[in-house]
Amino acid sequence: NAGVTQTPKFQVLKTGQSMTLQCAQDMNHEYMSWYRQDPGMGLRLIHYSVGAGITDQGEVPNGYNVSRSTTEDFPLRLLSAAPSQTSVYFCASSPDRGGSYEQYFGPGTRLTVT
Amino acid sequence: LAKTTQPISMDSYEGQEVNITCSHNNIATNDYITWYQQFPSQGPRFIIQGYKTKVTNEVASLFIPADRKSSTLSLPRVSLSDTAVYYCLSQAAGNKLTFGGGTRVLVKP
Numbered sequence: 427n428a429g430v431t432q433t434p435k436f437q438v439l440k441t442g443q444s445m446t447l448q449c450a451q452d453m454n455h456e457y458m459s460w461y462r463q464d465p466g467m468g469l470r471l472i473h474y475s476v477g478a479g480i481t482d483q484g485e486v487p488n489g490y491n492v493s494r495s496t497t498e499d500f501p502l503r504l505l506s507a508a509p510s511q512t513s514v515y516f517c518a519s520s521p522d523r524g525g526s527y528e529q530y531f532g533p534g535t536r537l538t539v540t
Numbered sequence: 541l542a543k544t545t546q547p548i549s550m551d552s553y554e555g556q557e558v559n560i561t562c563s564h565n566n567i568a569t570n571d572y573i574t575w576y577q578q579f580p581s582q583g584p585r586f587i588i589q590g591y592k593t594k595v596t597n598e599v600a601s602l603f604i605p606a607d608r609k610s611s612t613l614s615l616p617r618v619s620l621s622d623t624a625v626y627y628c629l630s631q632a633a634g635n636k637l638t639f640g641g642g643t644r645v646l647v648k649p
Contacts, residue, residue: 430583457635459637461639467641468627468639468640468641468642469584469627469639470639471636471637471638471639474635474636474637476635482635482636484636484638485636485638516583516584518583518584520637522635524570525570525571525572526572526589526591527572527574527635527637528574528586528589529574529576529584529586529637530586531583531584531585532583533582533583534581534582534583
């Protein structure tokens with residue numbers, strides 16, 4: 427199993443540009459999530475999904491959209507990039523065992539917005 | 541909204557036991573308590589999870605009192621490679637898996 431994969435590893439955007447961060451998992455996990463981590467800080471939940479076709483907002487959803495058309499993929503779209511979105515983005519997946527979640531994280535995407 | 545509180549940092553020496561306590565006063569009945577480890581430039585890695593009493597695996601132990609309002613991660617005989625940030629995780633409303641600020645553990649020789 428490849429686990430959780432994220433592309434790209436690095437990205438530089440100009441203010442106002444849009445892009446999609448890709449996330450895929452091959453473990454048939456129901457639960458997937460996106461976090462951002464600013465330098466020296468903890469992880470903040472952006473969006474999450476409990477299954478295909480179901481998404482919901484986390485702590486910091488503004489400026490981001492997600493969709494979950496398949497179990498495997500959970501892309502994160504930045505609508506109009508801003509310097510405040512410069513961060514490392516982590517995708518994670520987990521089986522849902524009735525309240526027990528063991529999240530597997532991807533390697534992250536380092537995004538810089540100039 | 542569930543929220544966790546942890547110490548910001550802890551220093552230790554090789555071979556010592558490190559105990560990190562997390563407060564989660566509003567934990568819901570069905571929620572599990574999960575701990576993750578994160579090294580620089582990497583995603584967090586699952587360490588241990590528990591619901592009540594004590595759980596032990598090859599890496600750590602997790603102690604949860606009966607009221608479940610706190611938990612303590614115990615790392616036995618730490619080495620330099622255990623220097624990392626440790627996060628306690630609880631669930632917020634619904635399925636929101638929210639991380640606390642994390643505890644930076646520095647293991648000194």
